Amino acid sequence: MLSAEERHEIEEELKRYPNKRAVSIDAMKIVQRRRGWVSDEALRDIAELLEISVDDLDGVATFYNLIFRKPLGRHVIMVCDSVSCWIMGYDRVRERLTKRLGIKMGETTPDGRFTLLPIVCLGTCDHAPAMMVDQHLHRDLDPEKIDGILEQYP
Amino acid sequence: MEKVLTRYILPDGVPLDAKTYEKAGGYESVRKALKMAPKDVTETVKQSNLRGRGGAGFPTGMKWSFVPTGPNTPRPKYLCANADEMEPGTFKDRLLLESAPHQLIEGMILAAYAIEADVAYIFIRGEYVLAIERLQKALAEAYQAGYLGKSILGSGFSLEMYVHASGGRYMCGEETGLLNALEGKRANPRTKPPFPQVSGLFGKPTIVQNVETLSNLPHILNHGPEWFKGLSKSEDSGTKLYGVSGKVKRPGLWELPMGITIRELLEEHAGGMREGLAFRGVLPGGASTDFLVAQHLDVKMDFGEVQKAGSRLGTGTMIVLDDRTCPVGMVRNLEHFFAQESCGWCTPCWSGLSWSEQILTSLEEGRGNPSDLEKLEFICKFCAPGNTFCALAPGAVEPLQSALKYFREDFGRHIQAKHCPWR
Numbered sequence A: 001m002l003s004a005e006e007r008h009e010i011e012e013e014l015k016r017y018p019n020k021r022a023v024s025i026d027a028m029k030i031v032q033r034r035r036g037w038v039s040d041e042a043l044r045d046i047a048e049l050l051e052i053s054v055d056d057l058d059g060v061a062t063f064y065n066l067i068f069r070k071p072l073g074r075h076v077i078m079v080c081d082s083v084s085c086w087i088m089g090y091d092r093v094r095e096r097l098t099k100r101l102g103i104k105m106g107e108t109t110p111d112g113r114f115t116l117l118p119i120v121c122l123g124t125c126d127h128a129p130a131m132m133v134d135q136h137l138h139r140d141l142d143p144e145k146i147d148g149i150l151e152q153y154p
Numbered sequence B: 001m002e003k004v005l006t007r008y009i010l011p012d013g014v015p016l017d018a019k020t021y022e023k024a025g026g027y028e029s030v031r032k033a034l035k036m037a038p039k040d041v042t043e044t045v046k047q048s049n050l051r052g053r054g055g056a057g058f059p060t061g062m063k064w065s066f067v068p069t070g071p072n073t074p075r076p077k078y079l080c081a082n083a084d085e086m087e088p089g090t091f092k093d094r095l096l097l098e099s100a101p102h103q104l105i106e107g108m109i110l111a112a113y114a115i116e117a118d119v120a121y122i123f124i125r126g127e128y129v130l131a132i133e134r135l136q137k138a139l140a141e142a143y144q145a146g147y148l149g150k151s152i153l154g155s156g157f158s159l160e161m162y163v164h165a166s167g168g169r170y171m172c173g174e175e176t177g178l179l180n181a182l183e184g185k186r187a188n189p190r191t192k193p194p195f196p197q198v199s200g201l202f203g204k205p206t207i208v209q210n211v212e213t214l215s216n217l218p219h220i221l222n223h224g225p226e227w228f229k230g231l232s233k234s235e236d237s238g239t240k241l242y243g244v245s246g247k248v249k250r251p252g253l254w255e256l257p258m259g260i261t262i263r264e265l266l267e268e269h270a271g272g273m274r275e276g277l278a279f280r281g282v283l284p285g286g287a288s289t290d291f292l293v294a295q296h297l298d299v300k301m302d303f304g305e306v307q308k309a310g311s312r313l314g315t316g317t318m319i320v321l322d323d324r325t326c327p328v329g330m331v332r333n334l335e336h337f338f339a340q341e342s343c344g345w346c347t348p349c350w351s352g353l354s355w356s357e358q359i360l361t362s363l364e365e366g367r368g369n370p371s372d373l374e375k376l377e378f379i380c381k382f383c384a385p386g387n388t389f390c391a392l393a394p395g396a397v398e399p400l401q402s403a404l405k406y407f408r409e410d411f412g413r414h415i416q417a418k419h420c421p422w423r
């Protein structure tokens, strides 16, 4: 069930659009902000509130990169794999990350602390290579900086 | 050089609040425009020759003139700021969003007034967390000061403005994909006609405009079209945010007169190539533009001149290829991006782009053969403009077709050596 707060926040969004389905992405993000991901149950509840079919909403959910239909780790690392970061040594940054965390891209560490994902250009190409951890941008990366950054996210 | 777009930006990048912004001359253009007829605002922008900074360079005033205006037009009408910025190698709108949010809002009020829009959305990619925070704050201040909401400054003109943070996908930046995303749907493009100016968001007349384009408007209104034309060194008016990334000494972003040459940008502003490296080529305006090479260094970075040289100004943020980086690997990285971001609507795009990625991967891994180059050329033709529903696929093959032209030897070396010569 959607919590009162989630419902309230979704209803605030509804004021900004002329119809209910327009807030489908916002609604999923609102739920995800609190729960970390969008479960089948959450998807059903949102679809019901917005009066659209569950399949339709799932089709929207799976189209977008930042809507997660599977549970993630406590912290999400998104490493830019686009062209400027590739030129500036993205490979070495990715290798250090996968080695330190003992997982491949797309996986979560067994202790549930980190999920490692690729992301397209983060719009900070003059400071490549770059990655985001949760809401924070880390730039001008090199493999030596990785351990120190990971320590900031217990 | 006169600073226009970056005039209000402090060295630490923290934006001015509404009061300080007003003291520095901010929102003056709104007071001025509200005394003009909407069509005269459009006319001023037309006269200024402002061309869209989102990549295609379409004349802004002309775009507005297709919107039906007057008492009997369909309502509400919409304005959308395109702040999606997901084109690899592009990092210009981020600066304007994070460090000059009031300038964008001011520009949006002017555009909305000219087309008589009732509601405006800032469509921004979800990863731009700081920009979203700062925009929300600036919007609240603008409402407080009476620049947004009901009857702005007592003029009778009303405008609501909201931020929409995207769910994330490159296709959201395409103008009609953006409209579908705002309607809570998958960001597939729409058939044109009807054009968004007539039937766009929720079926109503809509203008989609890039952040940098909109940020120019207050200055054009304040100082006039002739002044704006005079800022440039070329046919195209105004200044431009130019960026350089890759292995240069000082990668960065600068506001410079439109029409500066590639050489000036690379050597004077970006400090030239890093020690021990030589220049091989450049994508002048983001991932979906054709490579230019040494013979093009004196080409002016404006819409017409870059096109004459065989590429596009695009977003004006260039990606530099040096002589120790593999051109085949670089193009493989680009095609991986485009194949992944294809929305899957048309065959040349979804099938052609993933096929090109497979071929480029096999070349990199030493499994290539000479017929691969013909296949790649075939894919480029297959994805040419006119064969697909939107501009993603034609843009995607621009770096590929030009790499085959300028770096053909490098492709050949992979096939002969049976491995990547750069590893």
Ligand SMILES: Cc1cc2nc3c(=O)[nH]c(=O)nc-3n(C[C@H](O)[C@H](O)[C@H](O)COP(=O)(O)O)c2cc1C
Pocket: B051, B052, B053, B054, B055, B056, B057, B058, B060, B082, B083, B084, B085, B086, B087, B170, B171, B172, B173, B174, B175, B176, B208, B209, B210, B211, B213, B214, B390, B391, B392
């Ligand atoms: C796949 C694709 C992605 C695009 N992404 C963006 C973008 O992120 N920002 C942008 O302003 N324009 C983008 N565009 C161009 C828009 O379709 C549109 O032309 C532009 O927003 C119009 O604004 P302007 O006239 O101010 O340049 C993209 C186009 C395509 C085909």
Ligand code: SF4
Pocket: B171, B189, B341, B342, B343, B344, B345, B346, B347, B349, B350, B388, B389, B390, B391, B392, B393, B394
């Ligand atoms: S060209 Fe590609 S991205 Fe554009 S509509 Fe066709 S399949 Fe979708």
Ligand code: FES
Pocket: A080, A081, A082, A083, A084, A085, A086, A120, A121, A122, A123, A124, A125, A128, A129, A130, B088, B089, B090
């Ligand atoms: S390519 Fe990585 S930030 Fe732009």
